[in-house]
Amino acid sequence: MSRLLVIGTGLVGGSFALAMRQVGRFAHIDGYDSDTASANAALQRGQIDAVAPDLEAAVATADAVLVAVPTNAIAALVRRIAMTRRGNSPTVMDVGSVKGSVLAALRSSGAMPATFVPGHPMAGSEKRGSAAADAGLFRDRPVILTPQPETDPAALERAREWWTATGARVVETNAPIHDEMVALTSHLPHLVAYAFMNWVEQPHGGAAADFAGPGLHDFTRIAASDPAMWRLILSENRAAVLAQYDGWSASMTRFVDLLRNGHDDELEALIGSAQAARLRMVERGEANDG
């Protein structure tokens, strides 16, 4: 009888549990959360079969563990699981938005567990908690796996199969590239959207709300994301975010200088390149979705 333990029964943990339930990959799904109310809510919503009252006991019988907790709590939990199940570890997956800091913390506390498959589903939401969980959250979304030299190929294969079963498309890369690319595609856009929302209410006493069309609503959706979580993500991926900011900032300056100096032909050409890049991204996304 195969058992899944989900540690952290929020949006991502609850969604993974629901997706696994839908495809019947596990006979039993336990949920554990340091916030017992959250675990109970996940149980009531039918996301898990039982609330694990004791973490060690649940770990002892699990075949697979999803660690879906804030990035700064991941390494300690993975270490604890490895210690509890020394020589007989379940396959352990995480969902941390930053990989370098998690892996460094884990290495600093001992050997890299061979059954740990670091991962990151690019499928969050500005919403949080099990109330927002959705069996389809990962469908057609990238899940980035960053296996380590020590990672057991069989564990990697199992993790890959489970993630694929959620409908996600699995991408494998190394941790530094992951961290740079998510700095670019996720962390920097959050920073930009936050900075935008902190300015948008200033002119004319907040009149902007009267002028907000669908473009602005989509552009700033991610600014609704949780401050504590994003403080953590941004600070754990600080160097990569700052590097991507520099690159984007140079691009921004180029646009603004052309506009400022009335070089409208060149501005239009640059807008054309940007539009083409956007259309390529959508096309590639849709091709991947199919």
Add this chain to the structure above:
Amino acid sequence: MSRLLVIGTGLVGGSFALAMRQVGRFAHIDGYDSDTASANAALQRGQIDAVAPDLEAAVATADAVLVAVPTNAIAALVRRIAMTRRGNSPTVMDVGSVKGSVLAALRSSGAMPATFVPGHPMAGSEKRGSAAADAGLFRDRPVILTPQPETDPAALERAREWWTATGARVVETNAPIHDEMVALTSHLPHLVAYAFMNWVEQPHGGAAADFAGPGLHDFTRIAASDPAMWRLILSENRAAVLAQYDGWSASMTRFVDLLRNGHDDELEALIGSAQAARLRMVERGEANDG
């Protein structure tokens, strides 16, 4: 028998025609487009009742005219309508994204026509053409009217009633405030999204596409917008866009400096303010939608 003439049968013109048809405000809707194929397409899609072969003739019998053409062509058309129907003008509405430049061009060519009601529906799309037209395009979206001192109150009232009948919520302000606020809520986000898309394919040979989640897709949707149209909008609203860029840029620098210097508590507080602003905007939008 009341007749509407839509000049420019693209996304906005076609959508307005469809919305008017749905609420039965006009007995007949003519469409005119300098691109005859576009007018014929609107006819085939049932957006208009007839293609006007001759602009002057169509203007001669119209009770209302919607001028839905690029911003740099609006003033000349409004002037032409006023000349054709001297002393007996239909109510004329435009949909230009910038108001100051349109009104200045109009004033430079003669008196401000009393039956012209300048307007701007905040309901575009990155898509273009009558194929994308939708009777519900304006539903729950702001339409900004910027009446002039010369504007006939009865013409303003008619324009207000028609726009309201599309499902839009009408906001009245003056042209300078309109231009500043759309620079903030629409033009600057386009510039930022364009600059982002021009950078995003650089690192690691365009690997970003593999890492693009829903956040990035929403954040950059507006970067698919038409280059020729946006060159025009940005250049016609140059000063306001640059001023808003400076404001947002100062906010951005503040976020980046806190991140760079490891002031994570203050960073989290600033993220918290931004999140609150975003939640207020959504709440206000939803309240307005109701």
